[in-house]
Amino acid sequence: MNPLPWLVALPLTGAILVFVLPGRWRAQVSLALLVPVAFASLLTLAGVLSQGTQSHVLGGWLAPLGIGLRADGFAAGMAVLTALVATPCLVHAAFSLRTKAAREGFWPLAWFLWAALNTIWLSADLFNLYVGIELLGLAAVGLVALAGSAQSLAAAMRYLLVALLGSLLYLLGVALIYAALGSLALADLAAHGAGEPTVLIAVVLMTFGLLLKTALFPLHGWLPPAHGGALTPVSALLSALVIKASLFILVRLWLTMGPGAMPVTLAWTLGLMGGGAVFWGGWMALRQTRLKILVAYSTVAQIGLLFLFFPLVTGTPIAAATLAWDGMVLMLAAHACAKAAMFLAAGNLVLAIGGERIADLNGVCRFRPFSLLCFGIAGVSLSGLPPSGGFAAKWLLVQSALASGQWIWLPVLLGGGLLSAAYVVKVLASALVEGPVSDRFKVPSLPLDLSAFVLGCISLVLGLVAHTPLAWLRAGGPFAGGG
Amino acid sequence: MSGGAWYAWVGVALSTLGFFGFVVHRHLVRRLLAFNIMGSGCFLLLVGLAGDGRAIDPVAQALVLTGIVVAVASTALALVLLRRWYRVSGESVLPEDV
Numbered sequence: 001m002n003p004l005p006w007l008v009a010l011p012l013t014g015a016i017l018v019f020v021l022p023g024r025w026r027a028q029v030s031l032a033l034l035v036p037v038a039f040a041s042l043l044t045l046a047g048v049l050s051q052g053t054q055s056h057v058l059g060g061w062l063a064p065l066g067i068g069l070r071a072d073g074f075a076a077g078m079a080v081l082t083a084l085v086a087t088p089c090l091v092h093a094a095f096s097l098r099t100k101a102a103r104e105g106f107w108p109l110a111w112f113l114w115a116a117l118n119t120i121w122l123s124a125d126l127f128n129l130y131v132g133i134e135l136l137g138l139a140a141v142g143l144v145a146l147a148g149s150a151q152s153l154a155a156a157m158r159y160l161l162v163a164l165l166g167s168l169l170y171l172l173g174v175a176l177i178y179a180a181l182g183s184l185a186l187a188d189l190a191a192h193g194a195g196e197p198t199v200l201i202a203v204v205l206m207t208f209g210l211l212l213k214t215a216l217f218p219l220h221g222w223l224p225p226a227h228g229g230a231l232t233p234v235s236a237l238l239s240a241l242v243i244k245a246s247l248f249i250l251v252r253l254w255l256t257m258g259p260g261a262m263p264v265t266l267a268w269t270l271g272l273m274g275g276g277a278v279f280w281g282g283w284m285a286l287r288q289t290r291l292k293i294l295v296a297y298s299t300v301a302q303i304g305l306l307f308l309f310f311p312l313v314t315g316t317p318i319a320a321a322t323l324a325w326d327g328m329v330l331m332l333a334a335h336a337c338a339k340a341a342m343f344l345a346a347g348n349l350v351l352a353i354g355g356e357r358i359a360d361l362n363g364v365c366r367f368r369p370f371s372l373l374c375f376g377i378a379g380v381s382l383s384g385l386p387p388s389g390g391f392a393a394k395w396l397l398v399q400s401a402l403a404s405g406q407w408i409w410l411p412v413l414l415g416g417g418l419l420s421a422a423y424v425v426k427v428l429a430s431a432l433v434e435g436p437v438s439d440r441f442k443v444p445s446l447p448l449d450l451s452a453f454v455l456g457c458i459s460l461v462l463g464l465v466a467h468t469p470l471a472w473l474r475a476g477g478p479f480a481g482g483g
Numbered sequence: 484m485s486g487g488a489w490y491a492w493v494g495v496a497l498s499t500l501g502f503f504g505f506v507v508h509r510h511l512v513r514r515l516l517a518f519n520i521m522g523s524g525c526f527l528l529l530v531g532l533a534g535d536g537r538a539i540d541p542v543a544q545a546l547v548l549t550g551i552v553v554a555v556a557s558t559a560l561a562l563v564l565l566r567r568w569y570r571v572s573g574e575s576v577l578p579e580d581v
Contacts, residue, residue: 134556142560145567153564157568161561168521175525178529178546179532392563479520
Protein backbone atom coordinates (compact mmCIF):
# COMPACT_ATOMS: atom_id res chain seq x y z
CA MET A 1 0.00 0.00 0.00
CA ASN A 2 1.25 3.46 -0.88
CA PRO A 3 2.06 5.35 2.36
CA LEU A 4 1.96 8.83 0.76
CA PRO A 5 -1.72 9.69 1.40
CA TRP A 6 -1.41 8.36 4.97
CA LEU A 7 1.38 10.83 5.72
CA VAL A 8 -1.19 13.61 5.29
CA ALA A 9 -4.35 11.75 6.30
CA LEU A 10 -3.08 10.36 9.63
CA PRO A 11 -2.05 13.69 11.22
CA LEU A 12 -5.20 15.33 9.83
CA THR A 13 -7.41 12.59 11.32
CA GLY A 14 -5.40 12.84 14.52
CA ALA A 15 -6.06 16.57 14.72
CA ILE A 16 -9.82 16.15 14.37
CA LEU A 17 -9.88 13.08 16.62
CA VAL A 18 -8.08 14.71 19.55
CA PHE A 19 -10.20 17.82 19.06
CA VAL A 20 -13.44 15.93 19.71
CA LEU A 21 -11.95 13.87 22.56
CA PRO A 22 -12.25 15.11 26.15
CA GLY A 23 -9.22 17.16 27.18
CA ARG A 24 -7.67 14.61 29.54
CA TRP A 25 -7.28 11.93 26.84
CA ARG A 26 -5.73 14.13 24.20
CA ALA A 27 -2.10 13.65 25.27
CA GLN A 28 -2.31 9.84 25.54
CA VAL A 29 -4.07 9.42 22.19
CA SER A 30 -1.53 11.74 20.55
CA LEU A 31 1.39 9.77 21.93
CA ALA A 32 -0.17 6.56 20.61
CA LEU A 33 -0.69 8.18 17.19
CA LEU A 34 3.02 9.01 16.98
CA VAL A 35 3.79 5.38 16.16
CA PRO A 36 1.76 5.02 12.91
CA VAL A 37 2.73 8.51 11.68
CA ALA A 38 6.45 7.87 12.23
CA PHE A 39 6.04 4.45 10.62
CA ALA A 40 4.38 5.97 7.52
CA SER A 41 7.28 8.43 7.21
CA LEU A 42 9.86 5.65 7.37
CA LEU A 43 7.86 3.56 4.91
CA THR A 44 7.82 6.47 2.47
CA LEU A 45 11.57 6.88 2.71
CA ALA A 46 12.09 3.15 2.26
CA GLY A 47 9.83 3.22 -0.80
CA VAL A 48 11.74 6.12 -2.34
CA LEU A 49 15.08 4.40 -1.72
CA SER A 50 14.01 1.05 -3.17
CA GLN A 51 11.76 2.13 -6.06
CA GLY A 52 12.69 5.75 -6.78
CA THR A 53 10.36 8.75 -6.72
CA GLN A 54 6.87 7.86 -5.47
CA SER A 55 3.66 9.56 -6.48
CA HIS A 56 -0.02 9.27 -5.71
CA VAL A 57 -3.11 10.91 -7.18
CA LEU A 58 -5.71 11.57 -4.51
CA GLY A 59 -9.09 9.98 -5.24
CA GLY A 60 -8.07 9.16 -8.80
CA TRP A 61 -8.68 12.79 -9.88
CA LEU A 62 -5.95 13.69 -12.29
CA ALA A 63 -4.27 17.09 -12.44
CA PRO A 64 -5.09 19.92 -13.03
CA LEU A 65 -8.29 19.60 -10.98
CA GLY A 66 -7.11 16.78 -8.72
CA ILE A 67 -4.30 16.87 -6.19
CA GLY A 68 -1.15 14.88 -6.73
CA LEU A 69 1.34 13.90 -4.04
CA ARG A 70 4.95 13.20 -4.92
CA ALA A 71 7.89 12.11 -2.82
CA ASP A 72 11.52 12.24 -3.91
CA GLY A 73 14.45 11.78 -1.55
CA PHE A 74 14.28 15.36 -0.27
CA ALA A 75 10.54 15.17 0.48
CA ALA A 76 10.73 11.75 2.14
CA GLY A 77 13.79 12.83 4.12
CA MET A 78 11.96 15.90 5.38
CA ALA A 79 8.98 13.74 6.40
CA VAL A 80 11.32 11.49 8.41
CA LEU A 81 13.08 14.53 9.91
CA THR A 82 9.68 15.90 10.92
CA ALA A 83 8.82 12.67 12.71
CA LEU A 84 12.30 12.55 14.29
CA VAL A 85 12.05 16.09 15.69
CA ALA A 86 8.34 16.24 16.46
CA THR A 87 8.27 12.99 18.47
CA PRO A 88 10.52 14.23 21.32
CA CYS A 89 8.76 17.61 21.21
CA LEU A 90 5.34 15.99 21.66
CA VAL A 91 6.70 13.78 24.46
CA HIS A 92 8.07 16.92 26.10
CA ALA A 93 4.69 18.61 25.67
CA ALA A 94 2.87 15.67 27.25
CA PHE A 95 4.93 16.11 30.42
CA SER A 96 5.55 19.85 30.50
CA LEU A 97 2.29 21.62 29.66
CA ARG A 98 0.59 22.79 32.83
CA THR A 99 -2.30 25.19 32.21
CA LYS A 100 -5.62 23.74 31.08
CA ALA A 101 -5.70 25.86 27.91
CA ALA A 102 -2.21 24.70 26.89
CA ARG A 103 -2.81 21.03 27.79
CA GLU A 104 -5.99 20.85 25.74
CA GLY A 105 -5.31 23.32 22.94
CA PHE A 106 -1.82 22.11 22.06
CA TRP A 107 -2.69 18.69 20.63
CA PRO A 108 -5.15 19.49 17.81
CA LEU A 109 -2.99 22.41 16.69
CA ALA A 110 0.19 20.32 16.80
CA TRP A 111 -1.40 17.65 14.60
CA PHE A 112 -2.67 20.28 12.15
CA LEU A 113 0.88 21.61 12.08
CA TRP A 114 2.23 18.15 11.29
CA ALA A 115 -0.39 17.60 8.56
CA ALA A 116 0.52 20.94 6.99
CA LEU A 117 4.24 20.12 7.10
CA ASN A 118 3.72 16.75 5.41
CA THR A 119 1.46 18.38 2.80
CA ILE A 120 4.23 20.82 1.98
CA TRP A 121 6.93 18.14 1.70
CA LEU A 122 4.77 16.03 -0.62
CA SER A 123 3.02 18.62 -2.78
CA ALA A 124 3.51 18.35 -6.51
CA ASP A 125 1.82 21.61 -7.46
CA LEU A 126 2.11 25.26 -6.48
CA PHE A 127 -1.46 25.71 -5.27
CA ASN A 128 -1.35 22.74 -2.91
CA LEU A 129 1.83 24.28 -1.50
CA TYR A 130 -0.15 27.49 -0.93
CA VAL A 131 -2.86 25.63 0.98
CA GLY A 132 -0.20 23.80 2.98
CA ILE A 133 1.65 26.95 3.95
CA GLU A 134 -1.57 28.72 4.95
CA LEU A 135 -2.63 25.80 7.16
CA LEU A 136 0.87 25.75 8.62
CA GLY A 137 0.72 29.48 9.38
CA LEU A 138 -2.69 29.29 11.04
CA ALA A 139 -1.70 26.32 13.21
CA ALA A 140 1.60 27.97 14.17
CA VAL A 141 -0.08 31.25 15.11
CA GLY A 142 -2.60 29.38 17.25
CA LEU A 143 0.25 27.56 19.01
CA VAL A 144 2.10 30.82 19.72
CA ALA A 145 -1.05 32.37 21.20
CA LEU A 146 -1.48 29.36 23.53
CA ALA A 147 1.00 30.83 26.01
CA GLY A 148 -1.79 33.25 26.84
CA SER A 149 0.19 36.29 28.03
CA ALA A 150 -0.24 39.74 26.50
CA GLN A 151 3.24 39.52 24.92
CA SER A 152 2.51 36.19 23.30
CA LEU A 153 -0.81 37.48 21.94
CA ALA A 154 0.96 40.47 20.40
CA ALA A 155 3.64 38.13 19.01
CA ALA A 156 0.98 35.83 17.56
CA MET A 157 -0.85 38.76 15.98
CA ARG A 158 2.33 40.11 14.40
CA TYR A 159 3.24 36.62 13.21
CA LEU A 160 -0.22 36.21 11.67
CA LEU A 161 0.00 39.52 9.81
CA VAL A 162 3.42 38.60 8.40
CA ALA A 163 2.26 35.11 7.49
CA LEU A 164 -0.82 36.46 5.71
CA LEU A 165 1.18 39.02 3.75
CA GLY A 166 3.73 36.37 2.83
CA SER A 167 1.15 33.92 1.56
CA LEU A 168 -0.71 36.59 -0.46
CA LEU A 169 2.54 37.51 -2.22
CA TYR A 170 3.03 33.81 -2.88
CA LEU A 171 -0.55 33.56 -4.21
CA LEU A 172 0.04 36.50 -6.57
CA GLY A 173 2.99 34.58 -7.97
CA VAL A 174 0.81 31.48 -8.36
CA ALA A 175 -1.77 33.53 -10.30
CA LEU A 176 0.89 34.87 -12.66
CA ILE A 177 2.41 31.44 -13.26
CA TYR A 178 -1.01 29.95 -13.96
CA ALA A 179 -1.69 32.73 -16.46
CA ALA A 180 1.64 32.21 -18.18
CA LEU A 181 1.75 28.41 -18.31
CA GLY A 182 -1.87 27.32 -17.82
CA SER A 183 -0.69 24.81 -15.23
CA LEU A 184 0.45 24.78 -11.64
CA ALA A 185 2.27 21.44 -11.58
CA LEU A 186 5.92 21.73 -10.60
CA ALA A 187 6.72 19.38 -13.48
CA ASP A 188 5.24 21.84 -16.02
CA LEU A 189 7.09 24.70 -14.39
CA ALA A 190 10.29 22.72 -14.85
CA ALA A 191 9.52 22.00 -18.50
CA HIS A 192 8.26 25.39 -19.70
CA GLY A 193 9.05 27.94 -17.01
CA ALA A 194 12.60 28.94 -17.90
CA GLY A 195 12.97 32.18 -19.83
CA GLU A 196 9.36 33.37 -19.41
CA PRO A 197 9.41 36.96 -18.10
CA THR A 198 6.03 36.53 -16.33
CA VAL A 199 7.34 33.46 -14.52
CA LEU A 200 10.40 35.42 -13.43
CA ILE A 201 8.25 38.21 -11.93
CA ALA A 202 6.13 35.56 -10.25
CA VAL A 203 9.18 33.85 -8.77
CA VAL A 204 10.48 37.15 -7.39
CA LEU A 205 7.09 37.84 -5.73
CA MET A 206 6.93 34.31 -4.30
CA THR A 207 10.53 34.53 -3.08
CA PHE A 208 9.76 37.75 -1.22
CA GLY A 209 6.66 36.21 0.36
CA LEU A 210 8.57 33.11 1.42
CA LEU A 211 11.45 35.19 2.84
CA LEU A 212 8.93 36.95 5.09
CA LYS A 213 7.74 33.59 6.36
CA THR A 214 11.27 32.22 6.78
CA ALA A 215 12.27 35.40 8.68
CA LEU A 216 15.46 36.10 6.75
CA PHE A 217 17.25 39.26 7.94
CA PRO A 218 16.06 42.07 7.67
CA LEU A 219 12.51 40.60 7.60
CA HIS A 220 13.06 38.71 10.87
CA GLY A 221 11.46 41.15 13.35
CA TRP A 222 8.46 38.93 14.10
CA LEU A 223 10.48 35.80 14.91
CA PRO A 224 12.19 36.40 18.28
CA PRO A 225 9.02 37.39 20.21
CA ALA A 226 6.97 34.62 18.57
CA HIS A 227 9.53 31.82 19.04
CA GLY A 228 10.97 33.12 22.29
CA GLY A 229 7.62 33.80 23.94
CA ALA A 230 5.81 30.58 23.02
CA LEU A 231 5.47 27.49 25.20
CA THR A 232 8.68 25.44 25.18
CA PRO A 233 7.61 22.53 22.92
CA VAL A 234 5.96 25.05 20.58
CA SER A 235 9.18 27.09 20.32
CA ALA A 236 11.04 23.91 19.47
CA LEU A 237 8.59 22.88 16.74
CA LEU A 238 8.46 26.37 15.24
CA SER A 239 12.21 26.97 15.15
CA ALA A 240 13.11 23.46 14.06
CA LEU A 241 10.47 22.73 11.43
CA VAL A 242 8.02 25.52 10.60
CA ILE A 243 10.49 28.04 9.19
CA LYS A 244 12.10 25.20 7.21
CA ALA A 245 8.82 24.68 5.34
CA SER A 246 8.93 28.05 3.57
CA LEU A 247 12.64 27.53 2.89
CA PHE A 248 11.78 24.11 1.46
CA ILE A 249 9.28 25.67 -0.97
CA LEU A 250 11.87 28.26 -1.99
CA VAL A 251 14.47 25.57 -2.66
CA ARG A 252 11.91 23.55 -4.62
CA LEU A 253 11.02 26.56 -6.78
CA TRP A 254 14.67 27.34 -7.36
CA LEU A 255 15.71 23.82 -8.30
CA THR A 256 12.58 23.00 -10.28
CA MET A 257 13.36 25.75 -12.75
CA GLY A 258 17.00 24.65 -12.77
CA PRO A 259 19.48 26.84 -10.87
CA GLY A 260 20.85 28.08 -14.17
CA ALA A 261 17.50 29.69 -15.04
CA MET A 262 17.46 31.87 -11.95
CA PRO A 263 19.01 35.36 -11.95
CA VAL A 264 22.42 35.44 -10.28
CA THR A 265 21.65 38.87 -8.79
CA LEU A 266 18.68 37.47 -6.89
CA ALA A 267 20.79 34.56 -5.62
CA TRP A 268 23.50 36.93 -4.40
CA THR A 269 20.90 39.16 -2.75
CA LEU A 270 19.64 36.13 -0.81
CA GLY A 271 23.21 35.18 0.10
CA LEU A 272 24.06 38.70 1.31
CA MET A 273 20.85 38.88 3.35
CA GLY A 274 21.88 35.51 4.80
CA GLY A 275 25.31 36.92 5.67
CA GLY A 276 23.63 39.88 7.37
CA ALA A 277 21.39 37.48 9.28
CA VAL A 278 24.38 35.48 10.57
CA PHE A 279 26.10 38.54 12.03
CA TRP A 280 23.02 40.49 13.17
CA GLY A 281 21.30 37.43 14.65
CA GLY A 282 24.49 36.32 16.40
CA TRP A 283 25.20 39.79 17.76
CA MET A 284 21.63 40.24 19.00
CA ALA A 285 21.69 36.77 20.59
CA LEU A 286 24.85 37.74 22.44
CA ARG A 287 23.16 40.86 23.83
CA GLN A 288 20.03 39.17 25.19
CA THR A 289 19.39 38.76 28.90
CA ARG A 290 16.52 36.29 28.57
CA LEU A 291 17.36 32.69 27.74
CA LYS A 292 14.63 31.77 25.25
CA ILE A 293 14.92 35.06 23.36
CA LEU A 294 18.66 34.33 23.01
CA VAL A 295 17.88 30.95 21.48
CA ALA A 296 15.31 32.59 19.16
CA TYR A 297 17.90 35.10 17.89
CA SER A 298 20.24 32.18 17.31
CA THR A 299 17.59 30.83 14.92
CA VAL A 300 17.70 34.15 13.02
CA ALA A 301 21.46 33.67 12.62
CA GLN A 302 21.28 30.04 11.56
CA ILE A 303 18.63 30.75 8.91
CA GLY A 304 21.22 33.02 7.32
CA LEU A 305 23.67 30.12 6.90
CA LEU A 306 21.02 28.12 5.04
CA PHE A 307 20.59 30.94 2.51
CA LEU A 308 24.25 30.78 1.46
CA PHE A 309 22.99 27.82 -0.58
CA PHE A 310 21.45 30.09 -3.23
CA PRO A 311 24.55 31.94 -4.48
CA LEU A 312 26.59 28.73 -4.20
CA VAL A 313 24.21 26.80 -6.43
CA THR A 314 23.39 29.45 -9.06
CA GLY A 315 25.70 29.55 -12.05
CA THR A 316 28.43 27.51 -10.35
CA PRO A 317 30.08 24.26 -11.52
CA ILE A 318 28.09 21.12 -10.73
CA ALA A 319 30.69 19.90 -8.21
CA ALA A 320 30.38 23.10 -6.16
CA ALA A 321 26.59 23.08 -6.48
CA THR A 322 26.40 19.49 -5.25
CA LEU A 323 28.56 20.34 -2.23
CA ALA A 324 26.32 23.34 -1.53
CA TRP A 325 23.22 21.16 -1.73
CA ASP A 326 24.71 18.59 0.67
CA GLY A 327 25.83 21.34 3.03
CA MET A 328 22.45 23.09 3.02
CA VAL A 329 20.47 19.89 3.56
CA LEU A 330 22.75 18.71 6.36
CA MET A 331 22.68 22.15 7.97
CA LEU A 332 18.89 22.06 7.78
CA ALA A 333 18.68 18.66 9.46
CA ALA A 334 21.36 19.39 12.07
CA HIS A 335 19.81 22.76 12.91
CA ALA A 336 16.34 21.21 13.21
CA CYS A 337 17.59 18.65 15.77
CA ALA A 338 20.00 20.97 17.59
CA LYS A 339 17.61 23.92 17.81
CA ALA A 340 14.72 21.75 19.01
CA ALA A 341 17.10 20.24 21.61
CA MET A 342 18.30 23.69 22.66
CA PHE A 343 14.78 25.08 23.05
CA LEU A 344 13.68 22.04 25.06
CA ALA A 345 16.82 22.25 27.23
CA ALA A 346 16.35 26.02 27.66
CA GLY A 347 12.75 25.39 28.67
CA ASN A 348 13.93 22.84 31.25
CA LEU A 349 16.47 25.32 32.64
CA VAL A 350 13.79 28.01 32.80
CA LEU A 351 11.60 25.54 34.66
CA ALA A 352 14.45 24.75 37.07
CA ILE A 353 15.29 28.35 37.95
CA GLY A 354 11.70 29.56 37.78
CA GLY A 355 12.55 32.51 35.53
CA GLU A 356 13.85 33.55 32.13
CA ARG A 357 16.89 35.61 33.10
CA ILE A 358 20.27 34.22 32.07
CA ALA A 359 21.90 35.82 35.13
CA ASP A 360 19.69 33.69 37.39
CA LEU A 361 21.29 30.52 36.02
CA ASN A 362 24.11 30.87 38.57
CA GLY A 363 24.58 27.60 40.41
CA VAL A 364 22.40 25.55 38.12
CA CYS A 365 25.34 23.34 37.10
CA ARG A 366 25.57 21.95 40.61
CA PHE A 367 21.89 21.18 40.99
CA ARG A 368 20.64 20.42 37.48
CA PRO A 369 23.77 19.21 35.63
CA PHE A 370 21.87 17.01 33.19
CA SER A 371 19.62 19.84 31.97
CA LEU A 372 22.71 21.96 31.43
CA LEU A 373 24.50 19.12 29.63
CA CYS A 374 21.62 18.89 27.12
CA PHE A 375 21.92 22.62 26.44
CA GLY A 376 25.67 22.22 25.92
CA ILE A 377 25.31 19.31 23.49
CA ALA A 378 22.88 21.33 21.38
CA GLY A 379 25.31 24.26 21.54
CA VAL A 380 28.16 22.11 20.18
CA SER A 381 26.22 21.43 17.00
CA LEU A 382 24.92 24.99 16.64
CA SER A 383 28.38 26.51 16.86
CA GLY A 384 29.71 23.94 14.41
CA LEU A 385 32.27 22.08 16.53
CA PRO A 386 33.35 18.62 15.36
CA PRO A 387 32.00 15.94 15.26
CA SER A 388 28.53 17.46 15.12
CA GLY A 389 26.19 17.72 12.15
CA GLY A 390 26.63 21.49 12.22
CA PHE A 391 30.38 21.06 11.75
CA ALA A 392 30.04 18.69 8.79
CA ALA A 393 27.49 21.00 7.14
CA LYS A 394 29.74 24.04 7.52
CA TRP A 395 32.67 22.04 6.20
CA LEU A 396 30.68 21.15 3.06
CA LEU A 397 29.60 24.79 2.60
CA VAL A 398 33.22 25.97 2.97
CA GLN A 399 34.32 23.38 0.40
CA SER A 400 31.61 24.57 -1.94
CA ALA A 401 32.59 28.22 -1.49
CA LEU A 402 36.20 27.33 -2.29
CA ALA A 403 35.24 25.21 -5.30
CA SER A 404 33.14 27.99 -6.81
CA GLY A 405 35.64 30.73 -5.92
CA GLN A 406 33.14 32.62 -3.76
CA TRP A 407 35.60 33.47 -0.97
CA ILE A 408 33.27 36.13 0.38
CA TRP A 409 31.21 33.51 2.28
CA LEU A 410 34.17 32.18 4.30
CA PRO A 411 34.14 35.01 6.87
CA VAL A 412 30.37 34.54 7.19
CA LEU A 413 30.72 30.82 7.90
CA LEU A 414 33.64 31.23 10.31
CA GLY A 415 32.44 34.41 12.00
CA GLY A 416 28.98 32.96 12.42
CA GLY A 417 30.46 29.93 14.16
CA LEU A 418 32.47 32.15 16.52
CA LEU A 419 29.41 34.25 17.38
CA SER A 420 27.30 31.17 18.09
CA ALA A 421 30.07 29.73 20.26
CA ALA A 422 30.14 33.07 22.10
CA TYR A 423 26.44 33.11 22.98
CA VAL A 424 26.41 29.44 23.95
CA VAL A 425 29.43 30.03 26.21
CA LYS A 426 27.70 33.09 27.67
CA VAL A 427 24.88 30.87 28.90
CA LEU A 428 27.22 28.10 30.09
CA ALA A 429 29.46 30.59 31.89
CA SER A 430 26.52 32.01 33.75
CA ALA A 431 25.41 28.50 34.72
CA LEU A 432 28.88 27.38 35.83
CA VAL A 433 29.40 30.30 38.22
CA GLU A 434 28.64 29.40 41.81
CA GLY A 435 25.46 31.23 42.51
CA PRO A 436 23.89 32.87 45.50
CA VAL A 437 23.68 30.24 48.22
CA SER A 438 20.37 28.74 47.30
CA ASP A 439 19.13 25.36 46.27
CA ARG A 440 15.66 26.44 45.34
CA PHE A 441 15.81 24.73 41.98
CA LYS A 442 12.75 22.95 40.73
CA VAL A 443 13.27 19.51 39.23
CA PRO A 444 12.15 18.98 35.62
CA SER A 445 10.89 15.42 35.28
CA LEU A 446 13.14 12.91 33.52
CA PRO A 447 11.18 12.73 30.21
CA LEU A 448 11.71 16.48 29.75
CA ASP A 449 15.49 16.17 30.04
CA LEU A 450 15.57 12.96 28.01
CA SER A 451 13.67 14.44 25.05
CA ALA A 452 16.19 17.30 24.86
CA PHE A 453 19.08 14.85 25.31
CA VAL A 454 17.94 12.52 22.52
CA LEU A 455 17.57 15.38 20.04
CA GLY A 456 20.96 16.80 21.01
CA CYS A 457 22.64 13.43 20.53
CA ILE A 458 21.04 13.01 17.09
CA SER A 459 22.42 16.38 15.98
CA LEU A 460 25.83 15.37 17.31
CA VAL A 461 25.91 11.93 15.67
CA LEU A 462 24.61 13.35 12.38
CA GLY A 463 28.10 14.63 11.66
CA LEU A 464 29.62 11.15 11.93
CA VAL A 465 27.10 9.31 9.80
CA ALA A 466 26.21 12.14 7.42
CA HIS A 467 27.19 10.27 4.28
CA THR A 468 24.23 7.89 4.17
CA PRO A 469 21.36 10.32 4.86
CA LEU A 470 22.87 12.76 2.38
CA ALA A 471 22.80 10.09 -0.31
CA TRP A 472 19.13 9.40 0.56
CA LEU A 473 18.23 13.06 0.32
CA ARG A 474 19.84 13.38 -3.12
CA ALA A 475 17.64 10.57 -4.51
CA GLY A 476 15.39 11.73 -7.33
CA GLY A 477 16.71 15.30 -7.18
CA PRO A 478 18.90 17.32 -9.54
CA PHE A 479 22.05 16.29 -7.65
CA ALA A 480 21.34 12.55 -7.71
CA GLY A 481 24.48 11.88 -9.72
CA GLY A 482 26.94 13.62 -7.39
CA GLY A 483 28.46 12.62 -4.10
CA MET B 484 -9.00 45.39 -23.90
CA SER B 485 -10.80 42.10 -23.39
CA GLY B 486 -12.97 41.46 -20.32
CA GLY B 487 -10.41 39.18 -18.73
CA ALA B 488 -7.58 41.69 -19.01
CA TRP B 489 -9.80 44.41 -17.55
CA TYR B 490 -10.48 42.27 -14.47
CA ALA B 491 -6.81 41.41 -14.18
CA TRP B 492 -5.83 45.10 -14.16
CA VAL B 493 -8.50 45.87 -11.55
CA GLY B 494 -7.04 42.96 -9.57
CA VAL B 495 -3.54 44.45 -9.80
CA ALA B 496 -4.88 47.85 -8.69
CA LEU B 497 -6.73 46.32 -5.72
CA SER B 498 -3.70 44.25 -4.65
CA THR B 499 -1.44 47.29 -4.80
CA LEU B 500 -3.94 49.37 -2.85
CA GLY B 501 -4.31 46.59 -0.28
CA PHE B 502 -0.54 46.16 0.05
CA PHE B 503 -0.13 49.90 0.53
CA GLY B 504 -2.85 49.98 3.21
CA PHE B 505 -1.36 46.94 4.94
CA VAL B 506 2.06 48.54 5.20
CA VAL B 507 0.92 52.09 6.04
CA HIS B 508 -1.82 51.53 8.61
CA ARG B 509 -1.19 50.58 12.23
CA HIS B 510 -4.74 50.01 13.46
CA LEU B 511 -5.24 46.25 13.36
CA VAL B 512 -8.76 46.31 11.89
CA ARG B 513 -7.55 48.53 9.07
CA ARG B 514 -4.65 46.20 8.40
CA LEU B 515 -7.02 43.23 8.33
CA LEU B 516 -9.33 45.03 5.89
CA ALA B 517 -6.32 45.91 3.75
CA PHE B 518 -5.33 42.24 3.75
CA ASN B 519 -8.80 41.28 2.55
CA ILE B 520 -8.73 43.86 -0.23
CA MET B 521 -5.33 42.60 -1.31
CA GLY B 522 -6.67 39.04 -1.27
CA SER B 523 -9.66 39.99 -3.42
CA GLY B 524 -7.26 41.64 -5.85
CA CYS B 525 -5.23 38.41 -6.08
CA PHE B 526 -8.35 36.35 -6.76
CA LEU B 527 -9.56 38.78 -9.42
CA LEU B 528 -6.14 38.66 -11.05
CA LEU B 529 -6.16 34.87 -11.05
CA VAL B 530 -9.65 34.59 -12.61
CA GLY B 531 -9.08 37.50 -14.99
CA LEU B 532 -5.79 36.21 -16.39
CA ALA B 533 -7.05 32.65 -16.67
CA GLY B 534 -10.24 33.69 -18.47
CA ASP B 535 -8.49 35.99 -20.89
CA GLY B 536 -9.54 35.13 -24.44
CA ARG B 537 -10.37 31.53 -23.55
CA ALA B 538 -13.46 29.70 -22.32
CA ILE B 539 -14.23 29.95 -18.61
CA ASP B 540 -11.57 27.99 -16.76
CA PRO B 541 -12.91 25.66 -14.02
CA VAL B 542 -9.47 25.21 -12.48
CA ALA B 543 -9.06 28.92 -11.80
CA GLN B 544 -12.55 29.01 -10.28
CA ALA B 545 -11.71 26.06 -8.03
CA LEU B 546 -8.46 27.72 -6.95
CA VAL B 547 -10.21 30.99 -6.11
CA LEU B 548 -12.92 29.19 -4.14
CA THR B 549 -10.22 27.43 -2.09
CA GLY B 550 -8.44 30.74 -1.68
CA ILE B 551 -11.61 32.41 -0.39
CA VAL B 552 -12.09 29.65 2.18
CA VAL B 553 -8.49 30.11 3.35
CA ALA B 554 -8.92 33.90 3.51
CA VAL B 555 -12.14 33.61 5.55
CA ALA B 556 -10.45 31.22 7.99
CA SER B 557 -7.42 33.51 8.37
CA THR B 558 -9.63 36.55 8.89
CA ALA B 559 -11.63 34.73 11.55
CA LEU B 560 -8.46 33.74 13.42
CA ALA B 561 -7.12 37.28 13.14
CA LEU B 562 -10.38 38.71 14.54
CA VAL B 563 -10.31 36.32 17.50
CA LEU B 564 -6.70 37.23 18.28
CA LEU B 565 -7.46 40.92 17.83
CA ARG B 566 -10.39 40.85 20.24
CA ARG B 567 -8.34 38.94 22.82
CA TRP B 568 -5.44 41.38 22.44
CA TYR B 569 -7.83 44.32 22.82
CA ARG B 570 -9.32 42.82 25.98
CA VAL B 571 -5.90 42.08 27.50
CA SER B 572 -4.10 45.29 26.59
CA GLY B 573 -6.80 47.84 25.73
CA GLU B 574 -4.85 48.66 22.57
CA SER B 575 -5.92 48.31 18.95
CA VAL B 576 -2.37 48.59 17.61
CA LEU B 577 0.65 46.36 18.20
CA PRO B 578 3.51 47.58 20.39
CA GLU B 579 6.16 48.61 17.86
CA ASP B 580 9.30 47.89 19.87
CA VAL B 581 9.94 44.32 20.89
